[in-house]
Amino acid sequence: MSDRHLVRDVLILIGLAVAALAVPALGSEFAVSLALTCLMYIALASSWALFCGRTRYLSLATSAFFGIGAYSGALALQHELGWLSAIAIGAVLATAVAALMGAAVLHLRGTYFAVLTFGMTELIRHAVTYFEKSVTGTVGRVLTVLPERDTIYFTLLALALLAMATSIALRRTRFGLALAGIGADEQRAQTLGVDTRRVKIAGFALTAAFAGAVGAAMSVRWTYIDPPTVFNPFIGFQTVLIALVGGALTLWGPLVAAIVFSLLAETLRLQVPQLYMMSLGLLLILSVLYLPGGLASLRWAMARDAWRALRGAWERRLG
Amino acid sequence: MSLGAWLELLASGLITGGIYALVALGLNLQYGLMRILNIAHGEFLMLGAYFTWMMQTAFGVSPLWMLPASFALLMMLGLAVHWLCFRRLAASSPNLDVFEARGLMVSFGLLFLVQNFISFLWGGELRGYDFMAEPLKLGGAQFAANKLLVFALALLFSAALIVLLRTTLLGKGVRALMQSPVGAQLVGIDTKRLHPLMFGVGLGLSGVAGCLLSMAYTISPAMGEPYTVTALIVITLGGFGSMSGALAGGLLLGVVEALGMHFTNPSLKALLSYAVFIAVLLARPNGLFAK
Amino acid sequence: MRGAPFAARGSGALAETALLEARALSVRFGGLTAVDAVDASFAAGELVGIIGPNGAGKTTLFNAISGVTPPTSGQLLADGRDMRGQGPHRYAAHGIARTFQTPRVFADMTVLTNVEFGMQFAGRRPGAAATAALRTPDTILALIGLAAQSALPAAAITPSQQRLLEIGMALATRPRLLLLDEVAAGLSEAEIEAMARLVRRMRDELGLAVVWIEHAVTTLLRHVERVIVLHQGRKIADATPAEVVRDAQVIEAYLGDEMAQPPP
Numbered sequence A: 001m002s003d004r005h006l007v008r009d010v011l012i013l014i015g016l017a018v019a020a021l022a023v024p025a026l027g028s029e030f031a032v033s034l035a036l037t038c039l040m041y042i043a044l045a046s047s048w049a050l051f052c053g054r055t056r057y058l059s060l061a062t063s064a065f066f067g068i069g070a071y072s073g074a075l076a077l078q079h080e081l082g083w084l085s086a087i088a089i090g091a092v093l094a095t096a097v098a099a100l101m102g103a104a105v106l107h108l109r110g111t112y113f114a115v116l117t118f119g120m121t122e123l124i125r126h127a128v129t130y131f132e133k134s135v136t137g138t139v140g141r142v143l144t145v146l147p148e149r150d151t152i153y154f155t156l157l158a159l160a161l162l163a164m165a166t167s168i169a170l171r172r173t174r175f176g177l178a179l180a181g182i183g184a185d186e187q188r189a190q191t192l193g194v195d196t197r198r199v200k201i202a203g204f205a206l207t208a209a210f211a212g213a214v215g216a217a218m219s220v221r222w223t224y225i226d227p228p229t230v231f232n233p234f235i236g237f238q239t240v241l242i243a244l245v246g247g248a249l250t251l252w253g254p255l256v257a258a259i260v261f262s263l264l265a266e267t268l269r270l271q272v273p274q275l276y277m278m279s280l281g282l283l284l285i286l287s288v289l290y291l292p293g294g295l296a297s298l299r300w301a302m303a304r305d306a307w308r309a310l311r312g313a314w315e316r317r318l319g
Numbered sequence B: 001m002s003l004g005a006w007l008e009l010l011a012s013g014l015i016t017g018g019i020y021a022l023v024a025l026g027l028n029l030q031y032g033l034m035r036i037l038n039i040a041h042g043e044f045l046m047l048g049a050y051f052t053w054m055m056q057t058a059f060g061v062s063p064l065w066m067l068p069a070s071f072a073l074l075m076m077l078g079l080a081v082h083w084l085c086f087r088r089l090a091a092s093s094p095n096l097d098v099f100e101a102r103g104l105m106v107s108f109g110l111l112f113l114v115q116n117f118i119s120f121l122w123g124g125e126l127r128g129y130d131f132m133a134e135p136l137k138l139g140g141a142q143f144a145a146n147k148l149l150v151f152a153l154a155l156l157f158s159a160a161l162i163v164l165l166r167t168t169l170l171g172k173g174v175r176a177l178m179q180s181p182v183g184a185q186l187v188g189i190d191t192k193r194l195h196p197l198m199f200g201v202g203l204g205l206s207g208v209a210g211c212l213l214s215m216a217y218t219i220s221p222a223m224g225e226p227y228t229v230t231a232l233i234v235i236t237l238g239g240f241g242s243m244s245g246a247l248a249g250g251l252l253l254g255v256v257e258a259l260g261m262h263f264t265n266p267s268l269k270a271l272l273s274y275a276v277f278i279a280v281l282l283a284r285p286n287g288l289f290a291k
Numbered sequence C: 001m002r003g004a005p006f007a008a009r010g011s012g013a014l015a016e017t018a019l020l021e022a023r024a025l026s027v028r029f030g031g032l033t034a035v036d037a038v039d040a041s042f043a044a045g046e047l048v049g050i051i052g053p054n055g056a057g058k059t060t061l062f063n064a065i066s067g068v069t070p071p072t073s074g075q076l077l078a079d080g081r082d083m084r085g086q087g088p089h090r091y092a093a094h095g096i097a098r099t100f101q102t103p104r105v106f107a108d109m110t111v112l113t114n115v116e117f118g119m120q121f122a123g124r125r126p127g128a129a130a131t132a133a134l135r136t137p138d139t140i141l142a143l144i145g146l147a148a149q150s151a152l153p154a155a156a157i158t159p160s161q162q163r164l165l166e167i168g169m170a171l172a173t174r175p176r177l178l179l180l181d182e183v184a185a186g187l188s189e190a191e192i193e194a195m196a197r198l199v200r201r202m203r204d205e206l207g208l209a210v211v212w213i214e215h216a217v218t219t220l221l222r223h224v225e226r227v228i229v230l231h232q233g234r235k236i237a238d239a240t241p242a243e244v245v246r247d248a249q250v251i252e253a254y255l256g257d258e259m260a261q262p263p264p
Helices: A006-026 A029-055 A062-078 A083-105 A110-136 A149-170 A174-191 A196-219 A233-246 A252-271 A273-290 A300-318 B003-034 B041-059 B063-092 B096-122 B145-167 B169-179 B181-187 B191-216 B221-238 B243-263 B266-283 C058-065 C088-093 C111-120 C137-144 C159-171 C189-206 C217-223 C241-246 C248-256
Strands: B135-138 B141-144 C020-029 C032-042 C047-051 C073-078 C096-098 C177-181 C209-213 C226-231 C234-239
Touching: A006 A029, A006 A149, A006 A252, A029 A062, A029 A149, A029 A174, A029 A196, A029 A233, A029 A252, A062 A083, A062 A110, A062 A196, A062 A233, A083 A110, A083 A149, A083 A196, A110 A233, A110 B096, A110 B221, A110 B266, A149 A174, A149 A196, A174 A196, A174 C088, A174 C111, A233 A252, A233 A273, A233 B096, A252 A273, A273 B063, A273 B096, B003 B041, B003 B141, B003 B145, B003 B169, B003 B191, B003 B221, B003 B243, B041 B063, B041 B096, B041 B191, B041 B221, B063 B096, B063 B191, B096 B221, B135 B145, B141 B145, B145 B169, B145 B191, B145 B243, B169 B191, B191 B221, B221 B243, B221 B266, B243 B266, C020 C058, C032 C058, C032 C234, C047 C058, C047 C189, C047 C217, C058 C177, C058 C209, C088 C096, C096 C159, C111 C137, C111 C159, C137 C159, C159 C177, C159 C189, C189 C209, C189 C217, C217 C241, C226 C241, C226 C248, C234 C241, C234 C248, C241 C248
Parallel strands: C047 C209, C047 C226, C096 C177, C177 C209
Antiparallel strands: B135 B141, C020 C032, C020 C073, C226 C234
16 A cells, blocks of 8 residues: 555646536636536546456446436436435435345356446446336426536536545545455455455445436436436446546546547537547557556556557668 | 237247347357457447348349348457457466456447447438338237248257257367367367357348348347347356357247247336346356256 | 374374364365365464474365365364364464465455454454453554554555555454464565564464465474474474474485575
């Protein structure tokens, strides 16, 4: 449990806070919208990485928790329960579902776990769709109670900062050590006294709490929510992609990747959505194949070696 | 319900079941042999369907010719994908768990790539063409001729694959590898050639399934995913690595699905599929028929 | 006939409750019986060796009595409490620690953190005896001789150092019973003696009970006070070293297996 990077990490956190605070004051509508997407993915990717990155249990359930948070938060708002309560309810419900899901599937190893979380996410989506169709007759709800733009923005900023702060703090706790042990060699960690089942469920629930809170906050951005939008599996994929490409074990990897992807998303997605998705797919493949540690694993030494290798190859061709 | 109606229901279940079996066999080959869980498998089915549709509507080529053509195209594609992606993964992964996890992520990337590529080229609307759509009357029931053909061919190809695996030397090598990777290698079976080949065959099978589907049903870029999920359910039910289990499981699941949809609500189909999937994976991660 | 005439001593006829006791413990994998109805009991402060030809089931037995592999039948009691079906962390909570044949260290963590790990979890349980040598990760590193490497990542030290680290990690859980699986494998003569001295120190100075599987039978027989011999999953002897080397069944087991050396 080292304090090696503590100063650096806190500085990053402060830098992010300052930059993000400046945007609504100085930037255009588009800039605020961009920053909002950015903050959303920073929160999602950081909280995903703090469990899934450390333990290597790759969860594809983020969309489920996001959607649960969105629906419950929106409903809470419609019933005049107040903004903070709505966020809290979103987080709590998502956590509860995660605890159940985790208890059921966290004893399975990596691939099964990933596929199962994906299946459960789709299951929840189809269940909510069916429920909406048969009980309320319509799919989707119009939201009438909408908070101010700045309220949403600052909430998301707070969530993003909280997610990153949790990640920093976790590294210095027993819980974080247990997570790292599970990722390194789960059985060995067990023989050293870690109750891995409980730790995994707790970690999984933690990521769900964040995803649920973010979902509740973001639900009011769209004035109309329906299952395909809030349970869109793409949200989960993009979260995983950002965390993996950025470097799931670091703090600033997902941060940088989130910014880059949000830029790409906001600029490309409306024009040529399929090209955007295709490039995401390609990026995921390339990063898994060539940079399994993510962008964060790039070091100056590697760049320098790559440059030297290129120059050597070029000189050989000329000579 | 009259006998005719029963027959029709059963038949429609068997027909979709035949497709499920074909897709599941391909997926099984890839997972059982190489531990590659190809979640993009259905996308290649969709490629086969679109390829056939395009050749039919643009050049008037009969879908029957497209059967071997789809197989060939998708097999080439499979060889390329394996060589570009999975070969490198196998070399650079420290252990099997990591390889499986990374393979899964790569196949997710492929899912995005392929589905959106087709969507980009031809848009998201439903497409289709008419082929042998005349009805046939058999035993008081009415069947579309194309659907019967689809069923017959699906069954034929599935059975052919199983027979080839049982009788040819290559097939026996594949089965040996699936049972005991180390032992088979010690005896001299060459995984370097066999893996890409079988990956290609797996994709080729799904391409053929797509071609068959296009003869009788409408196609869309998103059509692949339900088949992937169903194939996963089938191979989990039948046991990972068991070919005849995949065939039986596919047919069974098709019939159960048809009955379920008829007697309950059709829009429950997706819900039930996933529920069954999860229940099976939780109860028996090694398949219902595993020891 | 199972068990030589000298086997009586080992089966828990002691006044206090045994730290760990196995009764008719069996482990079967499919059609293969790896451990066949073994009785064994370990009391506080004992130094016991387990030997046997290859495939005798020694590591499987360890796996069964540390919660890593669930036994197929039989009883397993720790401090008189039934442990069957419990996971490894519950064994650690009872003060049972183990090493693995191939060292399983946390490669990307520092040597210090590797040792600290066990101390943060099982080592924190109420009643864990913190003798001076086990008080901090640094004292443990000093005991096993890796103090100079404490800041290095565990992947960067040599295999024999990793073997020592493996022991250090187990010690960090402040165990009462330490299971050592072939810690001297592949070591030179001098290193084997050093390892044996460490094992003795752990029992003598730290008051641990130590159960030691070893192929270097000669060295082991010089240091332990009791030896259990396994052959094809069954216990064929459980007595002092002097008695075991004269036991007819033991000699036959070793001579019959051409891969093992018969004891002197």
